[in-house]
Amino acid sequence: MAALLGIGSSSYGPLTEVILSASRELRIGIDIGGTFTDICILEHDGIVAVGKALTTHAEPAAGVQAVLRDTLAEHGLDAADVATVVHGTTLVTNALIERRGAHTALITTEGFRDVVEMAREHRYELYDLDLELPRPLVPRWRRFGVPERILADGSVAQPLDEERLRMLAGELAAEGVEAVAVCFLHSHVNDAHEQAAKRVLQQVAPGLRVALSSHVNPEIREYERASTTLANVYVQGLAEDYLADLRVRLRELGLRHDPLIMLSNGGVAAIEVARRFPIRMLESGPAGGALGAVAFGKANVVPDQLAFDMGGTTAKLCIVERDRPLITHTFEVDRVYRLRAGSGLPVRAPVIDMIEIGAGGGSIARLNSLGLVTVGPESAGSEPGPVSYQRGGTQCTVTDADLVLGYLDPERFLGGAMRLDIDAATAAIRQQLAEPMGIEVAEAAWGVHATVNENMANAARVHAIERGQDPAKLPMFVSGGNGPLHGPGVAQALGCPGLIAPPAAGVLSSLGFLSAPMSIDLVRSKHAELHEVRLDVASELFAAMAGEGAKLLADSGVPEADIQFERSLEMRFVGQGNEIEVPVPEVDTNWRARVTEVFAEQYAHRFGTVAPAGVAVEILSWRLTARGPDPKSRLRQRAQQAGSDSVRGSRQAYFPQSGGYLSTPVHDRYLLAPGSTLRGPALIEERESTLVLPPGAECRVAEDGSIHVEFATRQGASGEEHQ
Incomplete structure (x- = not known):
């Protein structure tokens, strides 16, 4: 896949040596994101190799196989030495959003088939007369009520009408229904009727996949329980096929063990568990970023953090308290109104408690009806991508703005494996933003950059305060391909005391997977x-x-x-x-x-x-x-050669607080040895991301390769300074 896309993996820094050994044990994390598929290979003493390729949505398992094969071959690594593969994917989330699941029916207590559509009658936008509500996974004509009733204390008020259920099962099979969710009233207290229903359905129609709410989500609250059970069985067949295909493809490469699957709660599980409960994979990718924050926080004695992950499509933020990310048990999928809470399908499953907004490198920038810059939530993704990707994208994006501002090197994006077209990005911003507003291109590009930073800072501020935290007292941990680039601006807008940028930040989710216990x-x-x-x-x-x-x-x-x-x-x-x-x-x-x-x-x-x-x-x-026990591998960058000059040139980068474009030194992150210190402005580049060090900020490199940034002044995203 990497060769087809023109984006191969490259060495993890020019000084990394691969020492071949028959006894070596490699641990690999692979994360499929909305724009990129990331891979990180770890040995006991640090990172061996990383890779990043554009995601191939049509055949994700084949993409995983290709990027893993290419990365192993490029670094002379043997698949037989791979002890563990931990995998996270957006497959389940995308299937729910795109409605690509099974032909599903819902069976409920008679009189309750409309629970999934009535929901809680909550208006997330009180005064919107054209309020858009989430569309149920199952239309009304495939929702059925059967006579039965169990009371809240578990006693049976009306026996299950099994004859009616037999007739219904035959009709469902004849109509080509593939999966059925059964959610009876109060089944979390007494599941006898649901178990009986499953026996009847499988007797009459053995080809039906049946999910019981008392098995998937044995909790109080009928609407959430029904929605969760539906979501689980709706994508279960798709998840089973994907995981079976992935297992076979990895064995074809010579791997000896089945992959472990990253779950949304920050743990990993065997394939069999993921097959039974695919909804627990919903937020597996973002969970890796939070786990990476925990691992580097422990190594640097930073127990409380604001973990910020910004990729190509969305940005996520979560609170880490006492070396643990906060966990919630309710998550919404497919929010139909600008990622607004209450506008999505609720799923009751343990997930790391994070806020997500439509702000990534591919987020589209435009002018609203008032002539002001707005960014997202729509994203160009990887297909067609930003204008500068030269893949057919025509609308200017955050990445195009960052390129025009000088924060990205057009010749060294992804280590030089992908060239960015700065002229095309400049022309798009001029035509779509600068000329209509009557301002210079640089000012328009900064408007995009500052707007997305302020949007993320506002969302982060509310998220932290609602959880009893003051963001001004928490250091920010940045990850994702765009986290180190935008993180400093977001951190300064929040008044954070500092920032931590780990090594391999652009693929940190895949690295964080390797710190997760079963x-x-x-x-x-x-x-x-x-x-x-x-x-x-x-x-x-x-x-x-x-x-x-x-x-x-x-x-x-x-x-x-x-x-x-x-x-x-x-x-x-x-x-x-x-x-x-x-x-x-x-x-x-x-x-x-x-x-x-x-x-x-x-x-x-x-x-x-x-x-x-x-x-x-x-x-x-x-x-x-x-x-289970925490893995013993250390998340760290291997030691670099002390005394090497990390500066590899300079370029013009835009810092409005200093008057505009400045000649800014560009540092090779792989040549920054532990103990090194720098003062901004500076650009610190690694293959997958660029850390923007603003004027006046100082940083030092820790023993594990992470970079710790301290800000001289508190600074808003617009560039205005505050003492």
């Missing part, structure tokens, strides 16, 4: 007030989930002695409509008092106020995470 999350809904919970019941509930999680990890090859468990509860005050997740200890005689204390602490941290006294607390859901 992990699986389980949940049970059992509503009760805390003071009413019997200790033996609590202990049995957690023990049952622990047994299930341990078996899944053991089947994936994790020794039982290495498995650890983390317990949490979703809790709220009686009468509240929303809950917070609270980590809790093992059950003992003092368990209720300790849980009450931890809940009060979490409440105060989240909302900035002391929890009210004398109000009863209730539990909605019980959660357990089974986790």
Whole structure:
């Protein structure tokens, strides 16, 4: 694939030596993104090689095979030495957005088939008369209700009408339905009717793929449970075919082990787990960036960070607290209104809690009805891509603006494997932005750059504050191909004290995959007030989930002695409509008092106020995470030659706070040895990304190769300075 696209991988720095050894163990991370497919190869002492190629959406498994084959061959590496491959993909997300899943039906309790369309009747934009709502995965004519009723306490009010279900199963098979989601009322309390329905459906129509909500998402809240079950079974066939194809293709290359699959919660799992629960792969790529932030944060004793990842299509940001990214259990897919919360399909699955906005290198810039620059969320992606890619793109993008501003080298993009057309980018910005606004091309390009920075800073500020954090107190960790380029501007707009740019930032998601432990999350809904919970019941509930999680990890090859468990509860005050997740200890005689204390602490941290006294607390859901040991590989750049001159020239780069274009030194990142220091303005280039060091900023290179930036003044994205 790399050869076909004209984008081959290259050596990870001119000083990297590949030392052949029969006993070497290589660990490989591969991430398929919306624009690029990234690969990183790691050995015990650091990064061996990286690669980046344009994503081939039509045949992603073939693309993975090609980029892996080419990277191994280019660096003289043997596939037989590969001990682990960890893979993340946007396949599931794209299938849901593009509606490329199975011909699916929904079976519910009679009278409830419209739950997935009625949703919660929430208006995410209160005064929009033409409000656009997410389209259900299953149209109304393929949604069916059957007579049955289980009450909230688990008792059966009306038996399941199995004869009606048999007739329905025959009709579904005759109509060519491939998959069925079954979501009965209160099945998270008593799943007897759903299990019976599955038996009937498989007897009558054995070719149907059947998903039960009590298996996929055994939690309270009917709409979210139905939506999650539908999404899972809708893409399950596609995911199974893709993972089977990937397994075969990697074996053809000579790899001895099946790949592990990155999950959205920051853990990895065997292929069999991913096949059963493909919705847990939804945000697998962005999870890698957050895990990379954690790994480099630990190495540099930075436990709290703002992890910022900006690629070719979107930008994501999450909070890292005490060396852990925050986790949420609700995620929205296919937001139909500018990535606005509430405009997408809800999925209940553990994901790293991040905000996502349509701001990437391929984001399209245009003038709105007021004549002002707007950027995104529409993206040119990799097909056709920015104007400067010379692949048929005609609308100017963020990458085109960055090229005109001098931040990117047109001859050395992706290490020189892809040439950018600066003349075409300049002409597009002049015609589409500068001339209509009556300003110079450089000013228009800076307007694009500053606008996207300010958009990301505004979103990040709200995200951090809603989670009880002050962004001005958190250093920013940047990753993605455009993270080091735009991160300094976003960090200064937020008032962050500094910034950390890791090595191989442009492929950091694939590198972060290699720091992820085997992990699986389980949940049970059992509503009760805390003071009413019997200790033996609590202990049995957690023990049952622990047994299930341990078996899944053991089947994936994790020794039982290495498995650890983390317990949490979703809790709220009686009468509240929303809950917070609270980590809790093992059950003992003092368990209720300790849980009450931890809940009060979490409440105060989240909302900035002391929890009210004398109000009863209730539990909605019980959660357990089974986790294997952390991988031992170190995420670091191999040591470089001390004393080498890192400057390889200079070019004109635009810094409005210093009056415009400045002659700016360009440094080869691979020649910056640990302990090196620089003062801005400077451009620090590696193959996959460029770190823009603004005037007045200073940086030093840490032992692991990461670059730590400190800002002299707090500076807005527009270039205005604040003391």
